[in-house]
Every structure is written in structure tokens, then in C-alpha cells.
Amino acid sequence: MPLNLTIVTAQRTILEEAGVTKLVVPAAEGQITILPSHAALMSSLGIGEMVVFTAAGAESIAILGGFITVANDQVSVLADAAERIEQIDVERAEAARARAQSRLEGRGEPPIQGGLDVLRAQFALRRSLTRIRVARRRAGGATGVPASR
Amino acid sequence: MAGGGAVRGIRDRIKTISSAAKVTRAMELVAASKMRRAQDRAVQARPYAVTMRAVLAQLAAYTAGGGDASGLHPLLQSRDAKHVSYVHITSDRGLAGGLNANMNRAAAALILEHQPRVERVSVISAGRKGRDFFRRSGMEMLADFPELGDFPNFEDVRPIARLIIDEFVSGRVDQVFIGYQRFVNAAVQRPTTRQLLPIVAPSDAELGAAGASNIDFIFEPSPEELLATLLPRFVEMQVYEAVLEARASEQSARMVAMRQATDAAKEMVGDLTLQYNKARQDSITGELLDIVGGTAAIENK
Numbered sequence: 403m404p405l406n407l408t409i410v411t412a413q414r415t416i417l418e419e420a421g422v423t424k425l426v427v428p429a430a431e432g433q434i435t436i437l438p439s440h441a442a443l444m445s446s447l448g449i450g451e452m453v454v455f456t457a458a459g460a461e462s463i464a465i466l467g468g469f470i471t472v473a474n475d476q477v478s479v480l481a482d483a484a485e486r487i488e489q490i491d492v493e494r495a496e497a498a499r500a501r502a503q504s505r506l507e508g509r510g511e512p513p514i515q516g517g518l519d520v521l522r523a524q525f526a527l528r529r530s531l532t533r534i535r536v537a538r539r540r541a542g543g544a545t546g547v548p549a550s551r
Numbered sequence: 552m553a554g555g556g557a558v559r560g561i562r563d564r565i566k567t568i569s570s571a572a573k574v575t576r577a578m579e580l581v582a583a584s585k586m587r588r589a590q591d592r593a594v595q596a597r598p599y600a601v602t603m604r605a606v607l608a609q610l611a612a613y614t615a616g617g618g619d620a621s622g623l624h625p626l627l628q629s630r631d632a633k634h635v636s637y638v639h640i641t642s643d644r645g646l647a648g649g650l651n652a653n654m655n656r657a658a659a660a661l662i663l664e665h666q667p668r669v670e671r672v673s674v675i676s677a678g679r680k681g682r683d684f685f686r687r688s689g690m691e692m693l694a695d696f697p698e699l700g701d702f703p704n705f706e707d708v709r710p711i712a713r714l715i716i717d718e719f720v721s722g723r724v725d726q727v728f729i730g731y732q733r734f735v736n737a738a739v740q741r742p743t744t745r746q747l748l749p750i751v752a753p754s755d756a757e758l759g760a761a762g763a764s765n766i767d768f769i770f771e772p773s774p775e776e777l778l779a780t781l782l783p784r785f786v787e788m789q790v791y792e793a794v795l796e797a798r799a800s801e802q803s804a805r806m807v808a809m810r811q812a813t814d815a816a817k818e819m820v821g822d823l824t825l826q827y828n829k830a831r832q833d834s835i836t837g838e839l840l841d842i843v844g845g846t847a848a849i850e851n852k
Binding site for chain 2: 408410411412413414415429430431441442443444445446469471473474478480482
């Protein structure tokens with residue numbers, strides 16, 4: 403029996419898919435793969451690419467933190483933010499990446515003050531890189547298991 | 552002639568009222584379309600809320616375990632309430648019938664209920680109508696979040712949740728309530744108040760079929776750590792939910808109020824038109840009588 407997957411954010415439902423054969427998830431503790439009949443699981447999610455495999459192929463979705471629960475082949479993802487390929491604003495993500503990178507290299511405005519700012523910039527960088535990586539799937543079409551986060 | 556003045560007066564009033572009716576009719580249409588959108592947003596936010604409640608109920612069942620309150624997450628710990636804060640969600644603009652007045656009344660009732668038992672009650676307002684009400688009555692205002700707009704995003708609402716979590720965790724505030732107009736349907740909105748902090752974790756019993764605490768979950772990381780990341784989100788989600796409901800209620804209340812205003816104006820125009828025709832006829836009859844009377848007087852000479 404395939405997995406039944408729903409991905410929701412506070413604002414809307416991102417994806418509802420009943421025929422999922424395999425799921426690769428950026429869990430907080432590392433990437434995990436979920437197959438049908440997976441043990442009941444509750445985990446927090448990191449920032450990364452999620453790949454949804456169905457009979458029709460694979461789809462990449464950018465997941466930017468949240469939770470996942472798996473129980474009885476029902477998978478619910480409560481994402482802080484999630485974007486499908488066509489929803490990603492590549493230009494914005496590129497701009498965010500450039501901004502975060504220059505801040506981390508100490509060139510940005512306003513300058514980084516203290517560890518919290520570094521952490522913020524690092525998170526911004528990871529979010530933008532995830533969006534860019536997922537968006538690139540659109541052009542290439544080839545979706546596989548994502549490279550290390 | 553005297554009759555002519557009355558006729559003109561009535562005609563001017565008809566004109567004024569008709570143009571007012573045009574304005575209220577336009578406002579009704581705008582509110583109707585905004586209501587559909589606001590309602591749509593509230594519906595779209597629901598799956599997240601439902602799933603989160605279910606997850607929280609499961610987690611809470613795992614972590615509550617010993618019944619020892621000190622081990623609980625700070626956002627779940629209830630303590631002696633000295634300072635109660637109340638988040639008051641109203642609209643920024645009026646012309647929505649009794650919507651904001653009803654909300655203000657419900658809020659005042661909640662505050663009056665708590666005031667005798669605690670040292671301090673403060674208000675956090677989101678919406679001009681509620682802010683003005685509590686300012687006038689001299690309540691302590693902890694913060695104000697004006698102009699959230701007709702269709703606020705999750706990110707717009709987050710600062711409210713952030714503030715109350717900070718105040719609560721730092722111990723400055725011991726209990727937080729929220730009040731908003733719940734959207735029942737296009738004709739009915741209900742003032743609703745509920746406790747935000749400390750969090751009352753939903754139980755499986757109230758969730759019905761959605762709960763499943765008999766499942767043996769693997770937790771990654773530990774249930775306590777999961778709870779610690781989930782609970783602030785839960786508060787944010789509840790504030791967001793309240794604001795979305797309040798916005799849908801606002802538009803539907805305005806739509807109904809404007810429809811009533813349009814109907815009332817149309818009725819007045821109807822009555823006035825009748826009066827106008829009567830007055831016009833009276834003045835014509837008067838003129839005719841004058842002419843007839845005048846001619847008769849000449850012929851009789």
C-alpha cells in the first residue's frame with residue numbers, strides 16, 4: 403500500500419498525494435527515507451530538499467523546517483515553509499544567497515554583531531541554497547536523491 | 552408658492568439618500584468579495600491547525616508522564632497569576648455593525664472577571680477599534696499592533712506571538728488570553744475568548760478520531776525537544792488562526808451592515824417618492840384651483 407502524504411504550512415496546503423512509493427526527507431537529525439509500512443515516527447525537519455516518489459516520477463520540494471509524523475502509512479508534514487518547484491522565486495533566492503554570503507564574509511551591511519547574527523545569516527544561506535537547488539530540478543528534470551545538505 | 556418649496560426639499564433629500572445608497576451598495580459588494588477571500592484563507596489554514604493539534608496531543612501524552620509539573624516545558628507550566636494579559640483582536644475600520652462593540656463588550660467582561668483576583672491586567676491590541684476602546688477606559692496597554700491589513704500573512708502575525716511568549720517565559724506575564732470574533736457563517740460572528748498561555752495541550756478526547764496516542768512512536772530528537780520546538784509554533788498558529796477568523800468576521804459583518812443600510816435607504820427613497828408625488832400633485836391642484844378661481848372671478852364680472 404503506498405503512502406498517503408500531505409504537506410501543509412500555516413497558510414495553505416502545499417501537496418496532497420495518495421500514491422507515494424518513497425519519500426526522502428531532510429529530518430533534523432539527517433536525511434531519512436520513508437517507505438510504505440514505515441514505523442510510526444515523529445521528527446523535526448531541517449532545511450533541505452524533500453523528494454516525493456510516485457508512479458509518475460519524482461518531485462522535489464523545498465522544505466524549510468517543520469515537523470513530520472508517520473503513522474499507518476499516513477505521512478503529515480507540518481512545514482514552517484515549503485515550496486514546490488514552480489513556486490520558488492529563483493531571483494529572490496539568489497539575492498538572499500548573495501546577501502547572506504557577503505554578510506558571513508564580513509562585507510555585508512549592517513555588519514554582523516555576535517553569534518545570533520552569524521546563525522541568522524547561516525540559516526538564510528541554507529534556505530536560499532535549498533531553494534536554488536530545488537529550482538534547478540526544473541531545468542534538468544533529473545530528480546534523484548539529494549546531495550548532502 | 553409654498554407647495555413648490557416642499558417639493559424641492561423632498562427632491563433634494565431623495566437625491567442625497569440615493570447617492571448614499573449607491574455608496575453603501577458598493578461597500579457591500581467590496582466586503583462580499585473580501586469576505587470570500589478572507590474565508591478562503593481561514594479554510595486554507597485549517598489543515599495545519601488540525602494536524603498540529605493532533606501532533607501536540609500525541610506529544611503531550613508522551614511527555615506529561617510523571618505528573619511532576621517542574622519537568623514540564625515552560626510554556627505548559629501554570630503558576631499563580633499575578634499579571635494577566637489579554638490579546639484583543641478587532642478591526643481597524645468601522646462600518647461593520649455591532650462587530651467591534653460586541654467584541655469590546657466580551658473583552659471587558661473577561662477582564663472584569665479576572666481583575667479582582669490578580670494584581671495587574673494589561674491589554675495587547677491588534678486593531679484600532681479595540682485599542683481606542685481600552686485607551687478610553689484607561690486600561691494598561693502592553694503593546695499595540697495596528698494595521699495588520701485585510702489579509703495578513705503568518706509572518707505579519709508572528710510578532711504578536713513572539714511578544715507574549717517572551718513576556719510569559721520571562722515571568723513578566725503569568726497568563727495570556729486572546730479574544731476575537733469567530734466566523735460562524737456570513738450572517739453570524741461570535742465573540743470568542745480563550746487562553747493562550749500557559750498552553751492547554753489538546754487532549755485526544757477532544758480531538759476524537761484525529762488522536763492516536765496508542766501508537767508507539769519513534770521520536771527524533773526526544774519528545775521533550777520536539778515539544779520545545781512545536782509549542783512556540785502552536786502559539787503562533789493560534790494567534791494566526793484568531794486573526795484570520797476575525798478578518799472573515801469583519802468583512803461579513805460589514806457586508807451585512809451595508810446591505811441593511813442600502814435596504815433602509817431604498818425604503819426611505821420609496822417613502823419620500825410617495826411624499827414627493829403627493830406634494831407635487833397638491834401644488835398642481837393648488838395652482839389649477841388658483842387659475843380656475845381667477846378665471847371665474849373675471850367671467851363673473
